[in-house]
Amino acid sequence: MSKFEYNAEYEIRASVKMIYPYIATPQGLEEWFADKVEVLENKFLNIHWDNEQHFAKIVSQRNNSLIRYKFIDSIEEAKTRKRGKRADNNFLELKLNYSELTDTTYLLITDYSEMNDEEVLEELWDGLVETLREKLGA
Secondary structure, eight states: OOOEEEEEEEEEOSOHHHHHHHHHSHHHHHHHTOSEEEEEETTEEEEEETTEEEEEEEEEEETTTEEEEEEESOHHHHHHSOTTOOOOOOEEEEEEEEETTTTEEEEEEEEEESOOOHHHHHHHHHHHHHHHHHHHTO
């Protein structure tokens, strides 16, 4: 099945330092994104939503700026994959950009997966980000 990359940008009237814990910590993600997030080991997470478990690895992280989660079938698969062999894994990248001109932070979302219905993805992310805004009071 082919993959689709969905990109969206949301304005959030809150500081980067206030938003970042919501996108980069298990407790923060549980506030708006997932039902439950468990830290398994060394950057591996078990993310629960819609009564399903999704294993992910944090593959890129810059404090107060960006986090990328790569979704994997199992932790064992990720550990045994040989370097250089790239799998076409689903991923989610959450990036924060601050505009001094408008004094606004923007959340940039890249959702790479089999889901190719842009309308459904837009509704999903609009709802999730609205929940995030409510939690932030933004």
